Amino acid sequence: MLQQTQVNTVIPYFERWMKRFPNLKKLANASPETVMKYWEGLGYYRRCRNLHKTSQWIQQHGWPKDRSQMQFLPGIGSYTSAAIGSIAFQWSSPALDGNVIRFLSRLHATNLTNAKQKLAMEAWLQPALQSLGPSRLTQALMEFGSLVCKKSKPHCGSCPLKMHCQAFRLGQIDLFPQPKKKSVPKVAHRGLLIVYSGDRLLLQKPRAVGLLGGVYCFPTASLSPKDRTGVSYAHRYSHLIEHVYPIVIRVNNTAPSSPYRWVNLKKLSQLPLGNRDKLMLKHMHHLKPKEELSRSLQSQISKDIFKHPMVIIPVQKE
DNA sequence: ATCCAGGGCA
DNA sequence: TGCCCTGGAT
Ligand code: SF4
Numbered sequence: 001m002l003q004q005t006q007v008n009t010v011i012p013y014f015e016r017w018m019k020r021f022p023n024l025k026k027l028a029n030a031s032p033e034t035v036m037k038y039w040e041g042l043g044y045y046r047r048c049r050n051l052h053k054t055s056q057w058i059q060q061h062g063w064p065k066d067r068s069q070m071q072f073l074p075g076i077g078s079y080t081s082a083a084i085g086s087i088a089f090q091w092s093s094p095a096l097d098g099n100v101i102r103f104l105s106r107l108h109a110t111n112l113t114n115a116k117q118k119l120a121m122e123a124w125l126q127p128a129l130q131s132l133g134p135s136r137l138t139q140a141l142m143e144f145g146s147l148v149c150k151k152s153k154p155h156c157g158s159c160p161l162k163m164h165c166q167a168f169r170l171g172q173i174d175l176f177p178q179p180k181k182k183s184v185p186k187v188a189h190r191g192l193l194i195v196y197s198g199d200r201l202l203l204q205k206p207r208a209v210g211l212l213g214g215v216y217c218f219p220t221a222s223l224s225p226k227d228r229t230g231v232s233y234a235h236r237y238s239h240l241i242e243h244v245y246p247i248v249i250r251v252n253n254t255a256p257s258s259p260y261r262w263v264n265l266k267k268l269s270q271l272p273l274g275n276r277d278k279l280m281l282k283h284m285h286h287l288k289p290k291e292e293l294s295r296s297l298q299s300q301i302s303k304d305i306f307k308h309p310m311v312i313i314p315v316q317k318e
Numbered sequence: 319a320t321c322c323a324g325g326g327c328a
Numbered sequence: 329t330g331c332c333c334t335g336g337a338t
Contacts, residue, residue, distance in 0.1 A: 002324095003324075003325050003326075004323080004324040004325055004326090004332090004333080004334090005323095005324070005333090005334075005335085006323085006324080006335075006336080008335090008336095009334075009335060009336090041333095041334085042333080042334080043332085043333030043334045043335090044324095044325090044326095044332055044333050044334085045332085045333080046326085046327090046332065047325090047326085047332090050326085074326090074327095075325090075326065075327090076326085077325060077326045077327080078325085078326090079325055079326085080325070080326085097324080097325085098323060098324050098325090099323095099324090102323095151322080151323070151337090152322090152337065152338085153337095179322085180322090180323085182321085182322085183329085183330075210331090210332085211331085211332070211333090212332095212333090213332090236333085236334080237331095237332075237333055237334090238330095238331075238332055238333055238334085239330065239331055239332070239333095240331090240332095274333080275333075275334070276333095
């Protein structure tokens, strides 16, 4: 959970999670959908799928014996194996997360970008690791980086290390760490289909991979430029800005193709959804049914989603 | 509104 | 290198 996510964001998720899955067996034996429900909203849903798989692997084969074994587990790389290893098992591997890298690069007024530089820093930490213990040192570094040596407005005035801190002495705190180059996110336009049949809503079942893989989604449709009209809002992902155009329709009672299913409105809250669709659910009561659908949209709904004859119920004219 | 931080993986 | 998501600071 703490990969790419700050502690304060994780805490409520962690507490709910540990209440529902208090031990390895409970987690490993739960269904993917149940597990995902407890991750819903945290983002990067592959982390959840990986964690579930990892729990099942450990249940079968036992706990990994060292860092390199641990890195064979899905979702556990160099950083996470170091963090778990040092904190939980007292292995001599300091975990250099973003907070720690920031602190150390300021302390030495040097960039810690490539693997060689990080390895040198791990060696430099070894004496402290031995004298303080891996678990305590790793947690102290992480806490110090996130609470004192913060990315913006670090507490240098009260910092016990300011006399040893090269960046502080040189007045170069803003130069470290070197900012990452930003890649420009792509822009997409999608129709988000809010399809009712009576008191049921059409949802796409969780996909195994890719964007929002593992959570339920509203069905979507591609939009030609002339279909990009009416209410819309932008949803931001790491690499993508999606302009979402909600399209409300009603159809007759008919079975959708296999990637989709009807969900009773009352049971909606039991299913895991991404934030885009949670927000949609919250606000869709204000939306009016679409009066006219373009041929392209009609075709996508009948051919791609239902794949058999069905009826789009026209809006009542007043 | 805009920018940024934060690991794993193909 | 691009793909994965969101919350927080400004
Ligand atoms: S003096 Fe400032 S920059 Fe240096 S370690 Fe302390 S908080 Fe970080």
